Amino acid sequence: MEHLQNNLLNAYERGFIDRYTGKVSHHPPELIINTKEENVLSPMLDALESCESFVISVAFITEGGIASLKTALYELNKRGVRGRIITSTYLNFNKPTVFKELLKIPNIDVRITDQAGFHAKGYIFDNSRYSTMFIGSSNLTDSALKKNYEYNLKLTSLDNGEVIHNFKEQFEVLWESSTALSDEWIRDYQDLYKELKHDDKVLHLIENKQPYRYTNNDPKEITPNIMQREALESLKGLRLRGEDKGLIVSATGTGKTYLSAFDVKQFDPERVLFIAHREQILQKSLQDYRDLINSDVENFGIYSGTARDKHAKYLFATVQTLSREDHLYQFNRDDFDYIVIDEAHRSGADTYHKIINYFTPKFLLGMTATPERTDNTEIFSLFDYNIAYEIRLQKALEAEILAPFHYFGVTDFESDGETITDDSVLTDLIHEDRIDHIIDKLYYYSHAGEEVRGLMFVSNRKEAAELSRLLNERGFKTKSLTGLDSQEDRDQAVKQLEKNELDYLITVDIFNEGIDIPSVNQVVMLRQTESSIIFVQQLGRGLRKHESKEFLTVIDFIGNYKNNYLIPVALTGDKSFNKDNLRRNLMNRNMISGESTINFERIAQERIFKSISKNRASDLANLRKMYAYTKDKLGHIPSLVDLHNDQDAMSPMLVLNKFNHYPAFLKKLKEPVKPLTNGQDKILTFLSKEVVDGKRVQEVLLLQDLLVNDHVDKIDFQLGIREKGYYMTDRTMRSILRMLTLEFYTSQSVNKYKYPLIKVEDNKITLSKEFNDALKDENFKADVEDVLALAVLQSEDYNQRQPLTLNEKYSRKDVCRVLNWDKDESSVMYGYKNKHNTVPIFINYNKSEDIDDSVKYDDRFLDSHVFQWFTRKGTDLNSKINKEIIEDYKNDEVTLYLFVKKDEAEAEHYYLGEVDIDLESAENLENGIGDGNHKVARMNFILEDPVEYGVFRYFESAIKTESN
Incomplete structure (x- = not known):
């Protein structure tokens, strides 16, 4: 204890007297604010997870703030750790649902103070050696913990510390005079709360959070969001370049339909055709267009089912109806100036091809959230490979276009050391004990708002039907829906969910796309993650903003599934499939932007770690699939640089870590590549193994210089590098030369690479004869330029102003x-x-x-x-x-x-x-x-x-x- 005391004294000397002191200091005082790189929540969760007791005194609490702590509190409860919270009804900010959520957590005791003007914000987490205190401006709300600009001081203290003693003393005084939270207290408060007019301005002032606003039928009130503004500019630029087709890739819930309507206004066509695969989508899209475009009602029409509004200026048609020849040929080829293809990833089907090939619009727009397909279809050529704009999940969350979400990776049911796997049979999936386990998790992790509106995704149709039956027997209101159900049944079930006549829709093979239920406040995943595409599709079902919810709850039941490693891939969008990156992302509390949080129960996290270690993303079959996607997207064999620049593509380093070089990979895929000579093979292998990582860009720049110049003067090159601001000393230059002449390498590596790349005479540097001769082959030269260009791009991850880059x-x-x-x-x-x-x-x-x-x-x-x-x-x-x-x-x-x-x-x-x-x-x-x-x-x-x-x-x- 004396050792810890001395270190804390040193820490406070560094924190408050001299930050340059060289004394050893543990747990220094820290000012914590919310930025893109850090937030208040992360260190607070660290302290909470390692504590043996805690007390929290805060005026304001939201359901999202509680959700942020729930997984940590669950793990503490397993260890028998309890805590206490004092809060209030000050300004009537805390909703009744907040108190209901607090009452669900078994290992916290809650009391409500009637102290006038109670505005406290303090947290103390005790362990056996010291206490960690957070004092500042953050309430227990998701905004305060992750987004708002807050000042919070983190202090570490021993029990005898005056500040910690005073805090705990005041807490105890307040605790004794406060009222214990109970069901009866909540009922009384709920009655009072309903009588009060809860002013949205209070919410805004306290949390800097605007309530969600919705448009009415006045088109003047609807303005483009940030994504739509950027996309509209991109579409305008596309047409100015003479293009007549374009594809928009945009996350579910970001407003693709409104975007198309904005662009229709921008384009000002004589007639518009909007194509979708379901009439429900047509009805919603027609209404969105009417909300935005100031035109007579009779100008909008449907062409589907029994509706035949053939002459409408804005015609909304289902692909199934319009693709039939007796309908399609009623229209002239040039009847429509502007055609929109909704859910464009479906347009690889023959029905879409028939329509697209028939009409000759002045502009064709495709819209999709997931151009990556699981059915091996290719859509990019239909839009001339013109991707006008892309916005994915992370970017949409940063722009606050989507509702924030709290993801909980929970442990699936386990009995006698056995749990659900990819091969589990129906009797295991609907076992009575597993149903109890599911209900417990649904109750604990809950949802935003008073009533649940949930979607459950399960593994197969029989499971959907049986799970629905068993949950209904236990008092839930659910309905199973599969591809066997009619469209009328689906539409009716959705309406029942929206009216709170149902708690859950349970499905297996529908609702991944093409369904719009903005009020969904809980998504439950009771199946293995088949692909990151499907994961994001299902997550996206609940990400639309709605006035009835402040956030979406996602409960993912994680068994021993082989594809668990795809969960961090889907949540981060990192498709490098680098195992170390996946592991680190899994531990990173800041992997998602804004108020959203990612939480894993410990056993669930261990299962994902195990899956990451066993994943075979770099197997040839997976590489082939990912490569084919990028090739389809571009319309030609992608280069290494193409792969790097495509945010949806595999990392080219996956290929180069597995193969000697890129042509070797292309040859394995039976692509038409010219064979390499032995010398070309060894030189390209050297570049792909030793240079491409970009950890020191100077050697890359030297080689690029030598590709265009007969020779390079060593002194001039050093000066040029320094002028760029890059690190360069005489020893660095010597090291670069020794590397490229292979003098740096062991005899084993020299035997592997064989040919030096350069020759040095005094201050004159030239390419070696072997390298120079090999470069006479234009195909080989293109391969070399591609590797070096990739190396430059890779080097951007490193600080080239010094030899080494922190945290790389x-x-x-x-x-x-x-x-x-x-x-x-x-x-x-x-x-x-x-x-x-x-x-x-x-x-x-x-x-x-x-x-x-x-x-x-x-x-x-x-x-x-x-x-x-x-x-x-x-x-x-x-x-x-x-x-x-x-x-x-x-x-x-x-x-x-x-x-x-x-x-x-x-x-x-x-x-x-x-x-x-x-x-x-x-x-x-x-x-x-x-x-x-x-x-x-x-x-x-x-x-x-x-x-x-x-x-x-x-x-x-x-x-x-x-x-x-």
């Missing part, structure tokens, strides 16, 4: 190269090495349980600024290597660099920056380490920059990755 990943060989070592010494690094005035230190954070105790060091973060490090087995402060490092450090003759990876499953280490040695902490362990009492020393490193929150949390998480 490096192999030991990378580090030898960018620190300008003469040779690749990665194979004899042994954890750390002192060379060329640099000491890179590599840490495996979570040691395998199988390794010998003598090397199972307790290397760990003491906090985000301080890292505890152990020297190599068998060495201590008196050993030559460690004495040299410490002496060189004292004399300012060496720089120490810290690299950490989570465990052996990761291939590369995160660079966490330069570190200083806390010399006072350096000590030999008296009893050594391991059974043999091997000598070893321990010391603390002070990080120049605190570890980024997401990386820190990733390392500190107890969940381990698994080797492939």
